[in-house]
Amino acid sequence: MSLPLLLVEDLRVSLGNGRAAVRGLDFELRAGETLALIGESGSGKSMTALALMGLLPEAARARGRLLLAGEDLLKLNEAALCKQRGRRIALVPQEPLSALNPLQRVLHQVMLPLRMHGLTDGAEQRAREVLARVGLPESRWRAWPHELSGGQRQRVLIAQALACGPSLLIADEPTSALDPASQRQVLDLLAELGREQGLALLLISHDLGLVARRADRLLVMYGGRIMEQGLASELLSAPAHPYTQALLAARPGLATRGQVLPAIPGQVPAAGQWPRGCPFAGRCALGDQRCIDEAPPRALVGAHGSADCWRLQA
Ligand SMILES: Nc1ncnc2c1ncn2[C@@H]1O[C@H](COP(=O)(O)OP(=O)(O)O)[C@@H](O)[C@H]1O
Ligand SMILES: [Mg+2]
Secondary structure, eight states, rough: OOOOOOOEEEEEEEEEEEEEEEEEEEEEOOTTOOOEEEEOSSSSSSHHHHHHHOOOTTTTTTEEEEETTTTTTGGGOOOHHHBTTTEEEEEEESHHHHHHHHHHHHHHHHHHHHHHOOOTTTTHHHHHHHHHHHTTTTTTHHHHHHHOOHHHHHHHHHHHOOOOOOOOEEEESSSTOOHHHHHHHHHHHHHHHHHHHTEEEEEEEEEEEGGGOSSSOOOETTTTTTEEEEEEHHHSSSSOOOHHHHHHTTTTGGGGGGGGOOOOOOOOOOOOOOOOTTTTTTTOOOOOOHHHSSSSOOOTTTEEEEEEEGGOOO
């Protein structure tokens, strides 16, 4: 088996004042593979993405190892990171309107990353290619961002992310600003591009139901930790962790019209206010004092998965 393109080892992101957003994350991602990173808002998903991009907020610090093709991104200085960002690792952001320059036509925005990386020869041709590939009609290539629909703007951002031919693509809640039909189309496009171009795709979402079937593997995160991970097919048919089970039960798609949406009871604690043991202990229907006090052991689940939960102790 080939080496993973991305190997994340014991990633920790501190926010200052003893608070931490990510508290020991391990995962790997191979070329051509889609990994969905799932968890409620406040779980540390975006901090994980920003650590990979080298774009954490001022006060935040990342520790651990982020190996991209064997090179530790956390050891690179800003100049070296700039060379990787947009070229080998690209991010599709959450908010399509604020991420686009309102004063630049679509085609030129897509040429921007190519210019930034000195790939000026054939930049326009390349921009046209990726815009065609993401399915933006040619009549829109000279439009301004405000003339586009939300789905079209998100396609422009995907084209921009693809322009330099990255090997790792991170999409952080790429469809949260879109209507349900555009959401599905954009996610299908990302999954297709991942397969077709052999990208390693990290698909981040708070909505397990929306992304799960488009991913090869799922990583369920809460409180800056991995709760459960495994093959998407296995994890969906037999979720082992009470948190994954609660997320699945709370899927909006399962509620019929007029019914109250099931939600996981309780609030996501702020960073720095997690219990010492399992982050979910305070909200878990099955949790007891040991769950609050002691970090749970990792149990193997199915053929390829694991879950961190005291209830799964043999
Ligand atoms: N810019 C920031 N400065 C300080 N804390 C932040 C910042 N952004 C997010 N946080 C905190 O970090 C934790 C993880 O947030 P985040 O990674 O954005 O979660 P998610 O993307 O899963 O919703 C939360 O407690 C959040 O309040
Ligand atoms: Mg986020």
